[in-house]
Amino acid sequence: MSSYCPVCNGMETLTAICPGCSGPAADFGRYNDYLGPYAPYRDIEAIGLSNGYPDVLSNRCMHVVACEGCGQNGVVAVEEIAGGEKLI
Numbered sequence: 001m002s003s004y005c006p007v008c009n010g011m012e013t014l015t016a017i018c019p020g021c022s023g024p025a026a027d028f029g030r031y032n033d034y035l036g037p038y039a040p041y042r043d044i045e046a047i048g049l050s051n052g053y054p055d056v057l058s059n060r061c062m063h064v065v066a067c068e069g070c071g072q073n074g075v076v077a078v079e080e081i082a083g084g085e086k087l088i
């Protein structure tokens with residue numbers, strides 16, 4: 001069974017609201033990629049143990065968002081689409 005993130009696949013645009021100024025926060029990519037140069041090459045289970053999101057990684061794609069207005073950033077869980085044909 002596979003699942004994929006609609007944002008990573010370009011099917012949806014991630015929209016998040018900045019908790020600081022309520023302005024739009026931009027998607028800065030996958031949290032796993034954001035961790036550093038080693039993260040993309042590690043097993044997703046291994047990343048799950050190290051990034052603080054072990055329970056949600058199986059069907060959530062964690063995205064880093066940052067506000068262009070006030071600079072606040074955070075992590076948003078994007079629900080992945082399960083069981084479909086992967087487009088890419």
Ligand SMILES: [Zn+2]
Pocket residue numbers: 005006007008009030061062063078
């Ligand atoms: Zn994603």
Ligand SMILES: [Zn+2]
Pocket residue numbers: 018019020021022023067068069070071072
């Ligand atoms: Zn802001």
